[in-house]
């Protein structure tokens with residue numbers, strides 16, 4: 001970066017010298033600037049010395065001493081920071097981040113704490129870049145240490161980023177205020193002036209003042225507490241390990257906690273509002289188990305003495321991994337055994353596993369820059385599955401992994417997708433990197449890589465990566481290098497017995513990874529000369545998902561790869577352009593009828609072929625969907641698989657069956673497979689015994705029904721409804737109305753019963769109505785089966801009295817997961833006035849909290865009677881929403897895509913276009929705008945291509 005710097009004008013320096021009226025003019029005029037281009041940001045101080053979004057690299061923070069006094073009564077924050085910095089190049093400037101802070105009293109001290117100037121130093125502002133610059137009259141010289149001291153103040157306002165105010169109501173109706181932080185990615189600068197970039201890692205020593213009725217929490221444990229006076233306490237926290245600014249956290253609240261200790265002695269505590277303490281026990285068990293698991297899996301101990309997990313009443317996203325103090329939305333941490341469903345429990349387990357994975361992936365090793373945020377989020381998402389599968393096998397989390405890949409395919413098959421690693425410079429672009437591509441495609445690509453390398457090599461490679469870059473930063477290449485040099489660790493030597501680890505051997509904790517003993521080659525089927533970087537670059541630097549078309553020709557299987565695209569047809573003139581230059585290195589796998597093994601082949605060219613033998617009656621490519629690619633079978637391929645499913649579906653794993661269903665329904669959008677053939681393929685489902693493929697098939701039909709329900713196509717809609725109910729009749733009838741069985745059975749039950757009632761299945765409605773009436777009669781005291789509560793409430797919400805009672809219950813309920821179920825039910829009302837009322841309440845933010853606004857709007861948009869209301873609401877309140885939640889926040893993006901998700905007509909598409917036109921300045925900054933448009937374009941195309949065939953197929957099958 002420093003290469004782009006240019007010299008600051010003499011005028012600027014003279015001006016500054018005058019401003020702080022200090023030392024001699026000589027010092028000022030001979031000062032050395034940070035060589036940034038002349039500042040051009042409109043709102044910036046004209047003399048601002050730096051014009052880049054990223055900070056100069058010649059001043060590096062080493063240690064922050066941070067003193068904070070958040071006043072929860074006056075809702076003000078005052079504080080001071082003393083940053084120890086190291087200077088790499090002579091300069092007169094310290095440029096750092098600050099946003100909406102009132103900075104006073106800037107001072108620079110030398111290594112012996114002597115002030116460089118007797119006067120307070122001038123601070124220049126560049127609000128557009130969220131930066132300030134402190135001018136030193138004396139040159140700060142290269143190789144020396146200095147201390148920058150700043151005092152600052154800020155408002156503690158409502159919101160979700162920076163240091164913000166949150167509140168909750170006690171059972172007695174009293175409002176309690178707390179203050180909490182969420183910094184990632186670029187909001188630390190809203191709480192204290194800092195070098196707010198992930199590569200500037202430093203140690204932090206934090207001191208917080210608070211009133212005696214509160215507690216203060218931060219990343220590290222408290223070392224001592226001093227009573228300053230009757231009303232003021234001061235907590236001194238231990239100095240942190242080296243970490244990035246976005247991981248710093250503080251909470252001041254009146255919460256209580258439960259604690260336990262991990263086997264390696266880490267104190268784990270779960271904090272919640274006092275009246276919710278009984279909902280914290282499950283999280284405590286999960287956190288302890290998961291930390292124990294990660295310490296073993298990564299073979300690196302968690303480095304802090306404690307890990308606090310806290311449920312914050314106002315939280316925009318799901319959770320945040322601040323080191324040693326992870327913060328959660330209440331629904332992501334609290335588990336109420338009385339009202340939480342099996343799915344709620346799974347969610348809590350996964351979220352904790354995710355945030356704790358970050359303590360290594362993200363906190364210990366951080367990406368160099370936000371363009372590679374997938375190294376944090378993709379890994380954390382994937383580790384959720386590895387950890388929960390190991391720690392809670394009964395939850396069968398592996399059954400959900402395919403959905404992660406399906407979500408990735410959904411986004412990646414539209415042209416608006418992006419490569420996993422993509423440029424992101426300003427805060428809006430950086431926030432938008434937290435998306436399906438970083439999380440789900442990232443996880444799915446890692447899954448493919450793990451299968452390719454074997455579990456052992458993958459694990460030892462990531463251990464190597466984590467060790468090598470501990471307390472530092474890494475980029476993609478570092479990961480590929482670590483994985484490429486990794487060996488199977490099943491041959492590791494236990495040091496105490498073989499104390500012979502030579503220098504070339506890689507040591508890790510108690511273990512010695514002995515190269516000579518490594519027997520398994522990492523590249524089981526690719527040969528020794530595989531270039532892992534070249535292979536992985538095709539997945540991380542190139543957007544999109546490949547489609548492999550396979551054709552049988554005698555004993556050969558001909559292969560062809562192309563980019564899979566959903567909103568564009570090959571007949572479209574842009575098709576060829578969109579295909580140009582795309583090529584993946586695909587670790588192909590397949591099974592055939594005539595052999596039991598999984599065959600492997602690395603496909604690195606556009607076309608290729610493999611031998612499958614003459615005998616095979618069927619071939620199934622992409623075994624268990626461990627690879628991130630779709631498959632189309634030309635010729636008789638699909639028919640053979642359809643027949644196989646009909647005759648002997650267990651010849652394929654449930655993963656393979658699910659994958660086939662997903663694949664087929666993807667292809668019908670592109671015209672490669674007809675609607676009828678996809679429906680024929682799932683014709684075997686009534687005899688399907690596994691939940692995952694069953695739900696996959698049911699999911700597509702349910703989604704089609706939802707899309708058609710809003711159109712004037714009443715005849716097709718009715719026929720589809722009849723078909724689904726008849727087709728899944730046995731499955732529906734098999735369900736009981738209780739929370740019994742395995743998590744998998746409970747999941748199936750809740751989905752099937754929900755769909756049945758949604759489709760107006762009479763026995764379902766009868767059961768639900770009866771249970772709702774009993775619940776009403778008991779004044780809400782009766783406990784309903786947790787997995788079915790949402791459906792029962794939704795049926796009950798259809799009449800006036802039921803809806804009003806639910807609203808009352810919503811206001812009174814002490815459990816956020818329970819409240820979510822009620823909200824979902826109220827949002828399913830057919831009464832437009834009720835839906836409008838909900839939207840208004842969401843806007844007010846009193847009864848329905850702001851954090852739940854996007855969920856509520858999404859629920860209303862999903863309802864055929866609310867779709868237009870939700871869209872109109874979004875358009876009307878755009879300005880307010882952006883101000884409240886920030887452009888590119890989870891909330892704004894999910895509103896954009898969510899309110900339009902079910903649009904499927906050209907008129908709706910053009911309405912969207914004209915609205916986005918009217919907010920062009922903002923809309924054009926967001927990828928989400930194009931995602932929403934592409935998505936609807938895809939729906940329109942689906943309607944054009946598939947409505948007729950669906951009608952015909954249904955006419956043939958429903959009489």
Ligand code: BES
Pocket residue numbers: 184185317318319320321350351354355358377380431434890
């Ligand atoms: N690091 C993120 C939190 C975050 C949220 C960062 C918004 C930047 C912007 C955290 O680890 C995360 O991924 N949270 C998820 C929940 C998780 C279980 C996937 C979230 O908030 O949705």
Ligand code: ZN
Pocket residue numbers: 354358376377380
């Ligand atoms: Zn995360």
